[in-house]
Amino acid sequence: MxxxxxxxxxxxxxxxxxxxxxxxxxVRRTLAxxxxxxxxxxxxxxxTFCGDPSARFSxxxxxxx
Numbered sequence: 001m002x003x004x005x006x007x008x009x010x011x012x013x014x015x016x017x018x019x020x021x022x023x024x025x026x027v028r029r030t031l032a033x034x035x036x037x038x039x040x041x042x043x044x045x046x047x048t049f050c051g052d053p054s055a056r057f058s059x060x061x062x063x064x065x
Contacts, residue, residue: 005031 009027012019019027034042 009024009031011017012024012027013021
């Protein structure tokens with residue numbers, strides 16, 4: 001069974017995220033506005049910080065375009 005983006009976004013209403021419908025709408029709008037480069041950058045951020053919630057950075061990271 002494959003997971004679709006809609007399934008993944010719908011799961012944001014459940015634990016551990018527990019997002020309200022307005023919050024999920026924001027996620028959808030934000031995702032829709034990301035370019036392919038920005039989406040890849042988001043994956044690299046996750047890979048860089050290994051999903052560690054204590055890893056913090058300040059401000060946007062530089063993007064070479």
